[in-house]
Each structure stands twice: as C-alpha cells, then as structure tokens.
Amino acid sequence: MPRRQRLNVRMSDDVADQLAEYALRRKLDKAAIVEAAITSFLSPDSSDQREAALARRLDRIVRQLDRLERDQTMMMEAIGLFVRAWLTATPPLAEAAQASANSRGLERYHSFVESLSKRMSGAFKLSREVLEDGENR
Structure with a gap:
C-alpha cells in the first residue's frame, strides 16, 4: 500500500455538506472522493478532455447559428418576394377609397x-x- 500523507483542508460549509452527502450516498470515504477529485483536476488529460468537450460544444453552437442564419435569410427572401408580388398585382386605390x-x-x-x-x-x-x-x- 502506498504511503499516504495527511492533509488538512478548509472548505466552505456548503461544500463540506455536499461532500458528506455524496460520500454517504455513494458509501465512499470522503478522503477517497477528495483524492479522486484532486487527481482528476491535476491530470493533464483532464484539461485536454475539457478543451475537447468545449470545442465540440462550440462547434455545435456554430452549426446551430449557421442554420438560424440560413433560415432567417430564407424567411426574409420569402417575405420580400411576397411583398413584391403583392405590390405588383395590387392596383392603386382611387382617392375616394383611401380613407x-x-x-x-x-x-x-x-x-x-x-x-x-x-x-x-x-x-x-x-x-x-x-x-x-x-x-x-
């Protein structure tokens, strides 16, 4: 078994309560949870994974924005064509009928x-x- 060092950590009451609740729910030792969290945080793969996840999310957002732009352009063209056709086909009104x-x-x-x-x-x-x-x- 590897040698283990004792470490005293201060955290807010809210975080301490969440840790205790999580440990109880998962039936795990709090020290094991904290060690896993720190290992994950310090792992070089962790930042690469976060960066890759962020890149995927950004790509998805860009595709959604591209679709929205395409749809908006299509709607504006459709409305413009309709208005042009309507104005072309509608005769002007006589002065008496204007009001x-x-x-x-x-x-x-x-x-x-x-x-x-x-x-x-x-x-x-x-x-x-x-x-x-x-x-x-």
Whole structure:
C-alpha cells in the first residue's frame, strides 16, 4: 500500500455538506472522493478532455447559428418576394377609397398582430404546420 500523507483542508460549509452527502450516498470515504477529485483536476488529460468537450460544444453552437442564419435569410427572401408580388398585382386605390381602405387596413393589421401574438405564445407555429402537412402527404 502506498504511503499516504495527511492533509488538512478548509472548505466552505456548503461544500463540506455536499461532500458528506455524496460520500454517504455513494458509501465512499470522503478522503477517497477528495483524492479522486484532486487527481482528476491535476491530470493533464483532464484539461485536454475539457478543451475537447468545449470545442465540440462550440462547434455545435456554430452549426446551430449557421442554420438560424440560413433560415432567417430564407424567411426574409420569402417575405420580400411576397411583398413584391403583392405590390405588383395590387392596383392603386382611387382617392375616394383611401380613407376607407386605411381604416380597414388598420383593423386587419391589429387582427394580424393579435393572431401573431397568439401563435407565438402557443405551441402551434405555421412552420410546424407546413412541415406536418408535408409529412402527411
């Protein structure tokens, strides 16, 4: 059996309580837990493993951001094309109909904002409906 040195360590009450609880739960000696933790901390592989794990997480985040950017660009293009087509196909209103159209447009806009708010706060999103419709065909 290797020679063991005694070491007195000070730690906060919270950490000491967590250590005692963990040792009791795992039925391990506190000294063994502390020794394993220090060995892991001082191990050169430990920092390499942490760095590799961090790199994997960062890569995943970058891929997610790339997908979000692609999706946002696609949505902006779709909205732009729709607006261009709508403006091209919609004839201008006569001067007499402007006030009525503005009033009706304001009502429709408020209805649109209310619908958007409901959809964004709920589980049903248009993109999910479109995907589900495509899968059901």
